[in-house]
Amino acid sequence: MSEHEEIIRKAFAKYIEDKHPTGSLASVVQLLAAGTLSPDDFNAAIAHDYAFYREGLLDLVLYLIEFCIEDHQLSHEELLAVRTVKRLLHINEGDLYGLRRREIQGLMCREIDRILSDENVDDVEALHQARLQEVFDLGYDQYRELARASFDRVIDEKIRSIASSGSAAAERARQLYDHVLALDTVFRLSDSQKELLFGQPQRADEQPSSLSG
Known part of the structure; x- marks a missing residue:
């Protein structure tokens, strides 16, 4: 597992401990924590009702960012981790600014x-x-x-x-x-x-x- 993948895994393992997610969103978080979320997995869990889950997906990205800047630094690998999760969750440029x-x-x-x-x-x-x-x-x-x-x-x-x-x-x-x-x-x-x-x-x-x- 690469360094940025390990960052994703640790962040969402902590998310599960902190937030206790449920439903389809929980399935996505569990796959992120396991390091196994694929586009097909995401589509199976969320794509049928993406608009309903969009707010929760944005919160997942913000949680990862907060996890990464906890030490007041952002490494190249942490940036790559955030980019990867945005891509997997279909978060587009401007979504965070517009909605969060x-x-x-x-x-x-x-x-x-x-x-x-x-x-x-x-x-x-x-x-x-x-x-x-x-x-x-x-x-x-x-x-x-x-x-x-x-x-x-x-x-x-x-x-x-x-x-x-x-x-x-x-x-x-x-x-x-x-x-x-x-x-x-x-x-x-x-x-x-x-x-x-x-x-x-x-x-x-x-x-x-x-x-x-």
């Missing part, structure tokens, strides 16, 4: 909170962002939309903390801004957040040079 947007946002907020709390974005975290976008089948604008609420919450909290830090405020503001620049492919500070962070410059040359980006 709130659940996606909850998972993404948790990950973005962790990334921003580090105050240091490295290449691994930048890659994690890209893989989050991929695993949920999100376009750039969709990813920004779903992650923005978490970003604003964390940034606003940090700005309030900086504002009360006295003489260290300027240096901490610069560090935070540089940190956000590392996320620039996904996030930007709003004008109001920049103003709260740095104050209102009196002249253009008083504004930190990288703010013009």
Whole structure:
């Protein structure tokens, strides 16, 4: 059994323990946990009433994604596991965003909170962002939309903390801004957040040079 197949097997063995599925959906989960689900098996169990089971199938994919990001990482093999299950369950690009947007946002907020709390974005975290976008089948604008609420919450909290830090405020503001620049492919500070962070410059040359980006 390959690594991504083992990930699928472990995830859905845990699903059975956690959720105790019943009916035709249980048959699909049991085959996933055994590593033996084939297109013919899926059709025999579900295809006769796919519309009825579609919501449950989407939840299976979300469960697998949550299982994979429990350690706040997404490996190539985990991405392959999710792709494989989407294909087996006939989940198309856009289905998760269209029907499970709130659940996606909850998972993404948790990950973005962790990334921003580090105050240091490295290449691994930048890659994690890209893989989050991929695993949920999100376009750039969709990813920004779903992650923005978490970003604003964390940034606003940090700005309030900086504002009360006295003489260290300027240096901490610069560090935070540089940190956000590392996320620039996904996030930007709003004008109001920049103003709260740095104050209102009196002249253009008083504004930190990288703010013009």
